[in-house]
Amino acid sequence: MRFAFARVLAVLACCVAPWSAKAADQAILTFSFDDSLLSQYRLGFPVLKSRSIPATACVLASPEMSDTPGPRALETKWSLMAWSQVKELLAAGWEVCAHSVTHPNLTQVSERQLFAEIVRPKSIIQQKVGVAPTVFASPGGAFNERTLDVIRALYRAQLGVWWPGLEIAGFNGMKSLDPYRVTRLGVTRDEPTPERVCKYIDEAIARGVWYVLEFHNILEHPNQAQDDENAVSVSALETIAQCAVAARDAGRLRILTAGEALDAIAPHHGAPTR
Numbered sequence: 001m002r003f004a005f006a007r008v009l010a011v012l013a014c015c016v017a018p019w020s021a022k023a024a025d026q027a028i029l030t031f032s033f034d035d036s037l038l039s040q041y042r043l044g045f046p047v048l049k050s051r052s053i054p055a056t057a058c059v060l061a062s063p064e065m066s067d068t069p070g071p072r073a074l075e076t077k078w079s080l081m082a083w084s085q086v087k088e089l090l091a092a093g094w095e096v097c098a099h100s101v102t103h104p105n106l107t108q109v110s111e112r113q114l115f116a117e118i119v120r121p122k123s124i125i126q127q128k129v130g131v132a133p134t135v136f137a138s139p140g141g142a143f144n145e146r147t148l149d150v151i152r153a154l155y156r157a158q159l160g161v162w163w164p165g166l167e168i169a170g171f172n173g174m175k176s177l178d179p180y181r182v183t184r185l186g187v188t189r190d191e192p193t194p195e196r197v198c199k200y201i202d203e204a205i206a207r208g209v210w211y212v213l214e215f216h217n218i219l220e221h222p223n224q225a226q227d228d229e230n231a232v233s234v235s236a237l238e239t240i241a242q243c244a245v246a247a248r249d250a251g252r253l254r255i256l257t258a259g260e261a262l263d264a265i266a267p268h269h270g271a272p273t274r
Contacts, residue, residue, distance in 0.1 A: 028210040031055040038079040044218040056258040058099040058137035061121035083128040095257035097135040106147045172210040184214040194239035
């Protein structure tokens with residue numbers, strides 16, 4: 001099994017172009033959303049769309065995702081988007097990224113499951129929305145060299161997650177970027193506050209880095225997040241989005257999807273074709 005697995009990786013790796021870093025003149029901000037949650041479409045999407053902000057949707061290639069939406073009366077805050085809704089995001093300038101099939105900790109699964117969780121989403125997403133993802137977001141931000149070996153063979157970049165409390169969470173230097181170790185700041189219910197994220201945006205501008213934010217559930221009211229520490233309210237997202245727009249409109253910041261950011265930093269880096 002290990003020999004066959006290694007041979008498959010060697011074949012796939014032939015299609016990945018080398019990474020060539022190139023400094024950018026202006027800081028970049030990326031909004032990313034994990035887990036295909038319906039609240040991101042219902043509540044998060046309108047906030048960003050009204051401000052012409054693109055984002056990266058890291059979707060689960062889950063059998064629980066239907067082709068079209070179900071009855072609104074049956075929706076809960078844990079409901080997943082339908083593939084038709086993912087298509088709407090793409091039509092509005094968003095990017096789709098792969099986020100596994102079942103959301104396991106990839107560092108703890110067998111080789112067979114590891115391969116399935118990383119390889120299958122690429123073909124499933126392409127079949128469902130007509131676009132093959134070129135970026136992979138590791139579930140829970142968990143990755144190691146073993147998982148990266150598979151990801152490198154299929155995707156141009158890997159997004160991890162650094163949770164609050166780390167000074168450089170989400171900051172990625174553009175001159176020395178490793179596209180398979182892109183860090184993101186997980187914005188949660190309790191920290192960082194929207195005001196602190198706005199300060200981080202200013203610091204990212206001052207440093208000239210690529211700053212990547214990661215969100216999960218978007219809830220209408222803050223008190224709805226009592227049992228979901230990873231959720232943020234619509235008002236919190238609006239505050240962050242407004243800070244970003246003010247900096248963008250002042251010519252201090254670019255707001256790009258992850259793929260667009262990679263193109264801006266290293267425009268000659270090619271994505272895998274398989």
